[in-house]
Amino acid sequence: MIQLFGVSKRYGTFRDALADISFRVEPGEFVFLTGPSGAGKSTLLRLLFMEETPTAGQIIVNGRNIGVLPQGQIPYLRRTMGVVFQDFKLIARKTIFENIAFVQNVLGLARVEQKRRAYQVLKRVGLHHLMNAYPDELSGGEQQRVAIARAIVNEPTLLLADEPTGNLDPVLAEEIMRLFVEINIRGTTVVVATHDLEMIRRTGKRTLILERGRLHDPDRVRESAPLVREAPFLPLH
């Protein structure tokens, strides 16, 4: 599903935000991406999402080399992905429903169907009573859940989430992770960037660790992150 070969990203002329990253994520896999603040997690997701282009290296997403993808094709590839942004990126001028149904609206899906899907997906994050509210009227945690609902509404083949539980209390965070696992079981490949080692431990999924723009190799991961190595698999039911 995702392959990176020697990918580097440099903003401006200073040190690399990412340096020589190579890894592979299989279709249907669930992967955590962790590391200290500034390690390059968001940058890596931005590359996958084609919001930035790598300074060096090749990236293949969904079987397509996105470095040579024509500009005009990017929107169509993006529609196969769902993204939860670290800063949510909700459109302030639109209601929660309109935010969630945006792509469907562009595509001309019937209004009733848009409503049905938005309702269902909001129900899964517990916000179906807020369909007609505006983003400013919601708390940070609620906005985050709307962003999650928007990311999953079109049943993406790849879900990228940047700190999706950063603004949620532990109970809600747990629920959201369960939601991601459910989506993953239905076939969506999931990549979640997070600081929350406790959550990684409880979920027991494969974890990539970034530090100062470099990927820890798996052997060193065990040494430097015993939490991850010892993570017991907890069934989430």
Add this chain to the structure above:
Amino acid sequence: MPRPRYVFGEAWSIARTSPRQTAAAITLIALALYVPGLLALVSHNLSRLAAEETEDPASVVLTLDPQTDARAIATRLQADHRIQLVRIVSSDAALARFRRAYPDLGAALSDLKEAPFPPSIEVVLKPGAARTVSREIAAGARVWPGIESAESEEEFSRRFRDAIHLVRDAGLFLGAVLTLAAVLSVASAVRLALDLHREEVGIMRLMGATESAIRAPFWLYATSEGLVGGGLALGLLYATYRFAAHWLSRDPHPVLAVLWVGFLALPTQLLLPAAGAAAGLIGSLLSLGRRETRRATRLA
């Protein structure tokens, strides 16, 4: 291609978020189109007056005593080898002609008892006749019995036509300048709207909106602004015309009356909103084309 419903919805919400700029752009377009419209109206009315003469312009017009035998005079004129054609215009024909040119005023004249226009004879010269010929013929005929007056029309009609052309050219020039101003004002209104929506445009792009899905609402927004502005200009122009006609019907003025007799023909009327819409579209293409809106926002 984005769906019409989406495009209309977005365009409407763009207009709603900046009502002041939208109103300003519409007003500017309306004014920009009103001025050339006004000149078009004047030149339209003037050229009706000239329309009768366009084919065989008469060089000499002899006004006759009503009792005179017009045919005898026509025969006498035809003997002159420099003359191509002699047209007898009876007073009824003159009235009919006037009515054709000015239907509104013509109706007012129908109540008159005596014929308002004397009979006349129009003389058309052969092509290539010297400029002085018409004056010579007029001078010669002036002394004949039964002739009230003989005018060489050459000078007058040339000046008249020049005046019409001047009004028309001024209209076209002003129209071009003001339409350019309208285009630029739409361009800046769109740029402003784009600035206001910069962040959300970035988000839309990240959501998988194509460039056309992002731009089409702005195109529609600007085109509608132009259309409404042009329509407004047309409405203003019609109001001006009605007002002038009303005012002149109470207090007729011999020269001004001729300028306010008829409104523009339908195709010319439709030109105003069409020009507005075109100005809007071009303005939005200008401002969207130049702007690199990509990568407006990024992940945190």
